[in-house]
Amino acid sequence: MSADHSPDGREERTAQEAAIVHFAARRGGRPVPVPGDAPTRAALAEVEALWQALDGCAQSDEIAALRAAALARTAPPTIRRRPWLAVAATLGALAVGVGGVLAMRSGSVPQSAAPQLAMRALENGAAAPRTVALADGTAITLDAHSRVLVGTDGGQRRATLAQGRAFFRVVHDGAHPFRVTAGDLAVTDVGTVFEVCRDGDAAAVTLIEGAVDVAAPGLAPRRLAPGQRLTLRGQTALLGQADPAGTPGWQDGMIAADAEPLGTLVARFNRYLARPLVLRDARVGSLPVSGTFRIDDPQALIAAVAAMGHPGALAQPAAAAAHPSPQTQ
Incomplete structure (x- = not known):
């Protein structure tokens, strides 16, 4: 996660702790409101990105061993905990595992044996849209006041839209899918040009060219056709047509x-x-x-x-x- 902004780090740690509690409660099925302050929302986006990255390396022997050891230390068998607290403990254990894997990269384990979990942030403030080219040739255009975390987990290319709006021109690679998440909305490219936007707990994807597969909790997976827009608000999904006056245009x-x-x-x-x-x-x-x-x-x-x-x-x-x-x- 990002570095502490306050002199002693208390503000950043408070936001991170609130984000973990919020994420654990939501994973445990408890209805929780969207965090009202920007630091917690930013920390929550990083927690979501970490969780998504860890999904792809669940079968890693290194992660499995570290996770089991961490859980053995943090989850005494004599304590009966609520389900959402158990999720929080798992998240903490997995974070410990990530630290271990990053340490392995420094020399004790060959680079090829460690899952690729590093995420880097792409940001844009009050400025004209900016385009960033990734190593695979994919181009991401960020609208004003937008933030995207990008990285790989070894098998998948991943991006998490933390806030704002982004336009993706994805270089398709069937062996390494490109997956974008925005809150609970997950979009997987099938050779595609598309836009994703996020505002609080609402997210939307608009397909310009090609095809994308869209998934979300409680939503049957579906493939969008060019010109379609899917909006997700909480557990409600709405499928409609893109606004020709708004998409595309801003990215130019x-x-x-x-x-x-x-x-x-x-x-x-x-x-x-x-x-x-x-x-x-x-x-x-x-x-x-x-x-x-x-x-x-x-x-x-x-x-x-x-x-x-x-x-x-x-x-x-x-x-x-x-x-x-x-x-x-």
Whole structure:
């Protein structure tokens, strides 16, 4: 997991402990709300990624031995524990196992004998979409305020969307499947271009080209066809068609609008801007706007609003000061 941010590490450890308790409760079947604070949500995403990675090496002799030894130390047979606590203990034991395997990589065990569990983080903040090329040729484009963990477990290529939205152009390899998880939603590529987004406990996948297999707890596995979008909220799945105005487009640095209220369009723009746009007249917030705009050219939107008869209603202040409230007249 990431390094401690506070001087003594207490804040980070608290978030990690809360994430483990939340994950263990959910694995044990207890209904739990989505964590309300960003540090715990980020830690929970790392716990989920670790668990997914460990799924792929369950048959490893090294992991099995380390896990059995750790469980023998942490689970006295005379104590009867609740099921979700047992899951938490297992998670802790597996974490110990991972540490052991990482230590083996340093020299006591040949590299080829240790499962590949390392995950690296790809992140994007308030900026235009950025594309990262993986070693296998797969390209991942991250939207603003997005985070993806990527790695391999020896047999599968894995990615975990911790937050935000990502666009995947996967180089297909039947011997090494590419699997993306976003909360409870799991997407396996079958030679594919697709988008995955995550917001709290809601996740969605939109297929652009090829095919993907989608799975989630309580959902019968299904294969999507191009143009289909599956949204998962809790235990409810909704299958529909992709919004042509929203997918694709953003990954090319464009924002498309079709009679979209200006206030909503401005909010979409501001996700990418260090100097956000400001509506100076609340009355134009409902003004319908159509067109395609470059994310890195907010002045084009300002000019379009002025050309529609509202000069000065939309502006981009020179400094990132506190947003003034729109004035009504």
